[in-house]
Amino acid sequence: MAVTDEAIEKIKDMIVSGALRPGDRLPKESELAADLGLSRNSLREAVRALSLIRILDVRQGDGTYVTSLDPQLLLEALSFVVDFHRDDTVLEFLAVRRILEPAATAMAASRISEQQLDALGAQLDKLGDSPSVEELVAADLDFHRGIVQSSGNSVLCSLMDGLSGPTTRARIWRGLTQEDAVSRTLHEHRAILAALRDRDTEAARSWATVHIASVEQWLRSSL
Amino acid sequence: MAVTDEAIEKIKDMIVSGALRPGDRLPKESELAADLGLSRNSLREAVRALSLIRILDVRQGDGTYVTSLDPQLLLEALSFVVDFHRDDTVLEFLAVRRILEPAATAMAASRISEQQLDALGAQLDKLGDSPSVEELVAADLDFHRGIVQSSGNSVLCSLMDGLSGPTTRARIWRGLTQEDAVSRTLHEHRAILAALRDRDTEAARSWATVHIASVEQWLRSSL
DNA sequence: TGTGCTGAGACATCGGACGTCTCAGCACAG
DNA sequence: CTGTGCTGAGACGTCCGATGTCTCAGCACA
Structure with a gap:
C-alpha cells in the first residue's frame, strides 16, 4: 500500500481510537510526517483527502484540526459524490427519497414544534403564487429540510440533504416548471403542512408520498 | 481558494460536463498540472482526494483514470465516513436503516428471482444453528445485501451497504451475541425468506421491520 | 508462434526553499 | 489602566527538481 494511504489509515485510526478527539489539533505537518515516517508532501496528500470529506479542517497559518465529526458535516x-451521477441514476436517487421522505414527514408530525409550523407557514406565504425557478428550488429545499429536521434524526436529515441537494433538484425543476407543476407543488406543500398541524401522522406520510411520486412520475415520462 | 481546491473543482467540472467520461484517462500529471496552472505536487493532492472518494483511479506506472462512477463505487x-461516528449516533443510523430495509425488502418480494431465493435459503442452511460471531456478522450482511440487491435499486443497495457496513454491525453484534439473540435472528431471517418466497410484500415488510426493531430495542436498552 | 527481455513513460516519494497567513504578545497612545 | 496597532514566530501553501518503482508495449530469440 502506498505511504499516503497508510497515512490516511493511521490518522483515521488515531481518531477512531480516541487518541485524537473532535476539535483536537494535530501535530504540525513536519512533525506528523516524521512520526508517521513519510515526507511532508506525501502527508499533505493524506491530509487533503481527509479534509475533502470533512474529517480534518486545515487552517492556513494556524494548524490542522479534527472537525466536530457531526453526521451533518x-x-x-x-x-x-451525488453531483457526479448522471440523469439515468437520478430516478434511483429519487426512489430512495420516496422511501425516506414520507417516513421523515410522519416522524415530524408527532414531534414538530408550533414555532416550526409557523415558520414553515410563513415561508409558504412569502413565496407567493408564481415564484421564479430559483426561488422555488430554494423554497422547496427549505420546506423539506425544515420538516426533516423536525424528525429529530440528524443522520436522516443530512442524508436527505445530500441525496437531494441543490444540483439534483435544479436538474429536475428545470423541466418541471414548464408544466402546471408549480401550482400543484405549492398546493401539496400546503397539504403537508396542514397534516403536520393536525399531528396526523398518516396524512402527513401520504401527502409526502404523493408529493414525491408526482415528481417521479413526471421525471419518468420525460426521460 | 487554494489552488488545490480549484483543481478539485476543475477536475470535477470536467467530469460532470462530460469532457471526461467514465473510464477515460487523464493527461499525465505534469501536463494536467501545467494546464490547470499549478505544480505537480499540488495537483497530486487534488487527485489523491478524488481518488479517496473513488472518482479517480490512479494506477502506478500506467496513468490516472476516471472510475466507472457507479453509485455502488x-x-x-x-x-x-460512517466509521468515524461514535456509539451515540449509531442509533440514528439504525433508525434510518429501519426505514430503508423494510421498504427494500418489500420491493424485493415482488422482484426477487427463484434463483436468488434458493441462494438465500442455501446460505441460511449452511450457517447452522450456532455460528461464531464473525460468521454471523458476515452471514447477516450477506443475507440482507442479497435481498436489497433484488430490490433493483442500486443506489438503495449501496446506501444500505454504506450505512450498515461491517464495522457498525460488528460493533452491535459484539454485545448482541451474548443474549439469546442469535437464534432469534436466525429465526427472523427464515421468516423473511418465507415471506419473499410467498411474494407477500406486506409480510416481508413487517418481518424486516420486526427484525431491525428488535436490534434497535436491544441497542437502546444497553447504551 | 510463443516466450522473455528491455526501455519508455507514468506515478511514488522525497527534501528543501520560499511565500502567505494567523495569532499571541509587546509597545504606545489615549 | 485600557485599547489599538505593530511585529515576529510558527504553521500551512506552493513550487521545483531528483530519484525510485511500476506497467506495458514492442522487439528479439527460441
Whole structure:
C-alpha cells in the first residue's frame, strides 16, 4: 500500500481510537510526517483527502484540526459524490427519497414544534403564487429540510440533504416548471403542512408520498 | 481558494460536463498540472482526494483514470465516513436503516428471482444453528445485501451497504451475541425468506421491520 | 508462434526553499 | 489602566527538481 494511504489509515485510526478527539489539533505537518515516517508532501496528500470529506479542517497559518465529526458535516461529502451521477441514476436517487421522505414527514408530525409550523407557514406565504425557478428550488429545499429536521434524526436529515441537494433538484425543476407543476407543488406543500398541524401522522406520510411520486412520475415520462 | 481546491473543482467540472467520461484517462500529471496552472505536487493532492472518494483511479506506472462512477463505487466512500461516528449516533443510523430495509425488502418480494431465493435459503442452511460471531456478522450482511440487491435499486443497495457496513454491525453484534439473540435472528431471517418466497410484500415488510426493531430495542436498552 | 527481455513513460516519494497567513504578545497612545 | 496597532514566530501553501518503482508495449530469440 502506498505511504499516503497508510497515512490516511493511521490518522483515521488515531481518531477512531480516541487518541485524537473532535476539535483536537494535530501535530504540525513536519512533525506528523516524521512520526508517521513519510515526507511532508506525501502527508499533505493524506491530509487533503481527509479534509475533502470533512474529517480534518486545515487552517492556513494556524494548524490542522479534527472537525466536530457531526453526521451533518460528514454526510455533506455525500452531495459532492451525488453531483457526479448522471440523469439515468437520478430516478434511483429519487426512489430512495420516496422511501425516506414520507417516513421523515410522519416522524415530524408527532414531534414538530408550533414555532416550526409557523415558520414553515410563513415561508409558504412569502413565496407567493408564481415564484421564479430559483426561488422555488430554494423554497422547496427549505420546506423539506425544515420538516426533516423536525424528525429529530440528524443522520436522516443530512442524508436527505445530500441525496437531494441543490444540483439534483435544479436538474429536475428545470423541466418541471414548464408544466402546471408549480401550482400543484405549492398546493401539496400546503397539504403537508396542514397534516403536520393536525399531528396526523398518516396524512402527513401520504401527502409526502404523493408529493414525491408526482415528481417521479413526471421525471419518468420525460426521460 | 487554494489552488488545490480549484483543481478539485476543475477536475470535477470536467467530469460532470462530460469532457471526461467514465473510464477515460487523464493527461499525465505534469501536463494536467501545467494546464490547470499549478505544480505537480499540488495537483497530486487534488487527485489523491478524488481518488479517496473513488472518482479517480490512479494506477502506478500506467496513468490516472476516471472510475466507472457507479453509485455502488461512489457510495463506498460512505462507509469510510460512517466509521468515524461514535456509539451515540449509531442509533440514528439504525433508525434510518429501519426505514430503508423494510421498504427494500418489500420491493424485493415482488422482484426477487427463484434463483436468488434458493441462494438465500442455501446460505441460511449452511450457517447452522450456532455460528461464531464473525460468521454471523458476515452471514447477516450477506443475507440482507442479497435481498436489497433484488430490490433493483442500486443506489438503495449501496446506501444500505454504506450505512450498515461491517464495522457498525460488528460493533452491535459484539454485545448482541451474548443474549439469546442469535437464534432469534436466525429465526427472523427464515421468516423473511418465507415471506419473499410467498411474494407477500406486506409480510416481508413487517418481518424486516420486526427484525431491525428488535436490534434497535436491544441497542437502546444497553447504551 | 510463443516466450522473455528491455526501455519508455507514468506515478511514488522525497527534501528543501520560499511565500502567505494567523495569532499571541509587546509597545504606545489615549 | 485600557485599547489599538505593530511585529515576529510558527504553521500551512506552493513550487521545483531528483530519484525510485511500476506497467506495458514492442522487439528479439527460441
